[in-house]
Amino acid sequence: MIRIALVSLALLALNAEALADDARPGGIAMIDVGAANEAQPNVRYNGKPVLVMQDGGRWIAAVGIPLDIEPGTIEIDVGDERRSVSVQEHSYVEQRLFVDRKYVAVSQASLDRIGRERKIIDAALNRFVDTPIESIRMLAPVDGRRSSSFGLRRFFNDEPRAPHKGMDIAAVVGTPVLSALAGEVVATGDYYFNGQTVIVDHGQGLISLYCHLNAIGVEEGEHLEAGDVLGEVGKTGRVTGAHLHFGIYLNGTAVDPAILLAAVEE
Ligand SMILES: [Zn+2]
Numbered sequence: 001m002i003r004i005a006l007v008s009l010a011l012l013a014l015n016a017e018a019l020a021d022d023a024r025p026g027g028i029a030m031i032d033v034g035a036a037n038e039a040q041p042n043v044r045y046n047g048k049p050v051l052v053m054q055d056g057g058r059w060i061a062a063v064g065i066p067l068d069i070e071p072g073t074i075e076i077d078v079g080d081e082r083r084s085v086s087v088q089e090h091s092y093v094e095q096r097l098f099v100d101r102k103y104v105a106v107s108q109a110s111l112d113r114i115g116r117e118r119k120i121i122d123a124a125l126n127r128f129v130d131t132p133i134e135s136i137r138m139l140a141p142v143d144g145r146r147s148s149s150f151g152l153r154r155f156f157n158d159e160p161r162a163p164h165k166g167m168d169i170a171a172v173v174g175t176p177v178l179s180a181l182a183g184e185v186v187a188t189g190d191y192y193f194n195g196q197t198v199i200v201d202h203g204q205g206l207i208s209l210y211c212h213l214n215a216i217g218v219e220e221g222e223h224l225e226a227g228d229v230l231g232e233v234g235k236t237g238r239v240t241g242a243h244l245h246f247g248i249y250l251n252g253t254a255v256d257p258a259i260l261l262a263a264v265e266e
Pocket of ligand 1: 166168
């Protein structure tokens with residue numbers, strides 16, 4: 001594994017204070033859940049443990065809000081009490097494609113494979129390891145043009161497909177892909193849709209996903225620092241061109257990676 005010194009690592013010194021509350025479907029609600037000199041509160045959403053970190057003498061919970069939720073109010077459990085958090089409306093772009101059926105249909109053998117892989121991927125994305133986390137600010141895993149296609153709702157021949165749950169970053173095949181934050185490699189594989197993939201667990205239910213890689217440069221169980229190279233940009237899996245699909249998950253739900261990337265890097 002190669003380590004690259006990055007000027008942008010200094011950005012990791014920024015902490016949650018710089019992260020605004022962004023409570024929309026696919027966003028992150030930042031909630032003050034108590035003084036940091038008290039025990040770490042147990043925070044849950046939909047029964048799942050939620051990331052909690054210290055910031056400015058407070059415990060702050062970062063709750064991933066599902067893309068498919070209706071705007072309104074969600075309930076967060078903080079210890080024995082319930083907190084209401086209001087979720088703002090946000091409209092995501094719709095894309096309607098009309099394609100020959102043979103390009104949409106998937107064989108039974110492929111469906112079986114997709115089902116097996118889905119279990120492995122879901123297990124990795126739903127992990128929760130209760131290790132302390134100082135900041136959820138991330139660095140861009142690859143330099144390149146970032147699309148704003150998170151949340152894009154796609155229809156093939158009027159049939160709804162799963163919304164796009166990540167950020168696509170265009171770059172040429174072979175460009176190094178960096179771990180966006182320190183963590184442990186918890187899954188690597190060559191999957192039907194995602195192609196060659198690496199999944200990194202950063203602790204507290206914060207997971208990052210790197211897809212369509214040309215090559216994987218790490219092994220499961222390996223510890224990575226932010227900025228460590230984990231593979232190369234590629235076009236494996238179901239893609240039309242070389243790019244990195246970068247996904248971020250909190251409490252098992254996909255959130256918009258743009259929220260966690262430092263904007264000042266541009
Ligand atoms: Zn993508």
